[in-house]
Amino acid sequence: MNDTQSYNPKTIESKWQKIWTDTKAFEPSNDFSKPKKYILSMFPYPSGAIHMGHVRNYCIGDAIARYYRMYGYNVLHPIGFDAFGMPAENAAIKNHIHPKDWTYSNMKTMLQEMFSLGLSFSNKRVIETCDPLYSKYEQEFFIKMWKRNLVYRKKALLNWCPKDLTVLANEQVIDGKCWRCESEVIQKEMYQYYLKITDYAEELLQDLDSLEGEWPSQVLSMQRNWIGKSQGLEFDFLLDKQSQEMLEHKVASINVYTTRCDTIYGVSCCIIAPEHQIIDILLDKKLLDSTSIQIITKIRNQSERERAQAQKEGVALPLHVIHPLSGKKLPIWVSNFILMSYGSGAIMSVPSHDERDFEFAKKYHLNFLPVVAPDDKESGNDGINAPYTADGILCNSEEYSGLTSAQAREQISLFFERNNKGKRITHYKLRDWGISRQRYWGTPIPLIHCPNCGVLEEIALPVTLPEDIQITGEGNPLDKHPTWKYTKCHQCKANAVRETDTMDTFVESSWYFLHYTTPQELRDKNAFDTQSLQYFMPVNQYIGGIEHAILHLLYARFFTKVLRDLQYHSFDEPFSALLTQGMVLKQGAKMSKSLGNVVEPKHIIESYGADTARLFTLFAAPPTYALEWNDEGVRGCYKFINRLIDRKTRVKKSKEIPQIDIEALNKDSKIARYKIYDALQKYHNIFDKKLDGYPFNVVIAACMEAHNAISAQDNDMVFTEGYYILLHILEGFIPHIASELSQELFALTNFRPLKVDSQAFIQDEITYVVSINGKKRAQISLPAETSKEEVIAHAKTNVQKWLTHEIKKEVFVPKKLVNFVL
């Protein structure tokens, strides 16, 4: 950069981006003896252009990656695209563009935009999950899982548009209607493939403990709740004789699951799910009146989500059960709040002690009786006017009255177990993962259906998508394709058909981070190079949005464990530490297209350069906090960079960081050195985990302060030393200009680690703020060894004229301030 030129980010930034590419600056080395760091920002969906949320995500990761690279680590910092998915098909329907063309063109644009930010991604490890090679490995995993019974096929209810003859995703159902044609959506039973994540429920829960402190506690608790482990009793309610006869002895009892068997004497009825087998029999035998049938049919056509949002609604059935302990006859109801997919699809309803049962009982005027008394009586919820849901002391419960809830659960469970009437079980809310999608733009499920041999795995992988496809929104494009699905059975040679479902795109994002460890040149041989995989994994720092707190992270953890059990590797958890970045807001609202308050990264880069965009996103808020977009703040960052450049003329060019004779320094120079090393210390503290959550804003603020301090003092060597250190710290945030200036002034081609000079922290003088009732009135500097009493005495003389009343209290904060309370 020439001295007379003003700051021109465009030239500087493209110069350095080219240098980095040419020198392969960000490619990890194959030297596995070096210490490593794997820094990973969640990969984007190729929606078209990057937005500020992406910029924030990548700038955080980049600052971390650059630090570790500078401090001698072998850093893997890759990027790729989660390239399959529905928006590509929506674009195809709307704009008649092929999903593949749309996706590849978006990936190209976004990669260019990321490149223009100077992000230190490895160029050679990019993953595009729609690549047939990626599909091949995913299909291999699927088949291995299929052979191990970790995949199974089961009928399930799906949203179905009867006009478009297509399955709809939840977000395509708007107010119960198809998003395209507005037909009433119905629930249709179809075969689906499931991954048996429930086999791993306990391990997925247990291993969360090992992430304590390294993952946000909120994410850990969301994962725990999602897995939803509970312990309870499972037992049967016998149907009375008359009811058994009505059902022609097809069903003798109703099995229920309860976590609160201590409330068993408070049962007012049994409630079953609308899909319960008893309902089928009643419908079949025409034992229900037309209103009941109408209500049941309506509920059956609702998804679980809709049911959860709807009012509780139910119908009394012409059946009764016998209470297993009291022998009383109780009614049976059916209702929308009982799910067939949880427990046994039936409950014992205890209105006095359960919120939902209480609401239901109130609505339908059912009787109820409190059986657990609050042990404090303070809460006011007595089980009559409001449900009492906590543990307490049993009442109205025959011989169990007087026991605590915990004791009663133990004894009642024992009674059931001893009499072979029930058993204690551990239950998980977690369900198996349904991965079938009736869509084109996804990884084909590698199975075939043979009329003689049943469902068999494909032999030749990858099974790729046909390109000559019609995507109209009607039907399943793969199923409609004239030839694609027809094949021969490899066992009996009969005509067979391919599976036309593709996989949920969450499957691709469940192992991409493992595949990144495989160097490009080895990728066509195997999914993983074992040595690289073992070396780079686990990810040291994963960075992404809180919206992925549950599903993506759970699926990725599950896949990691499955692949471990398939002997690909030997670690248990994929992400050692997780940072969930805050949202990017503008005028207090989330920056989003629908709100029309989007600031395009490319416009900021055009006007101010990538370094300013990067500096602002890291300076405006700590990474985990919401970031409020603010044009003034952006300009402020731009001005800081300009000031930095303006003052470079004072630097005494050299190849080394100058040695300073501390003894000879005046007060201002000492303060300047203190501030410089304070900034460096803070920077180190972030990575030594003395500061949590990567608060780069704190470091940047310290740099700005230090920059002012070195400018304000008169020693050019101190200025030079400070400037050198500033560029060193700023490399992670504004890498282009920091590299440019370091090269120009210090002939630096590679940033090297720096140590903090602890001498800089020894102060001869300490500056105290003196305030009265919290208002600053004076500032005094005293020798460091001055005692507390002396400091207070000096302070008093300096603010004498404001001491109009008696001093009630003297507050002394060592090395900082004295406050007088009047």
Ligand code: ANZ
């Ligand atoms: C009686 C009872 C009394 C219950 C009481 C709770 C409180 P967690 O803990 O989340 O596992 N339940 C069981 N199966 C259900 C289904 N298919 N649909 C809807 N609710 C169902 O929940 C277990 C509790 O959820 C069970 O314990 C049952 O209600 C209900 F004072 O039984 B409980």
Ligand code: ZN
């Ligand atoms: Zn066959």
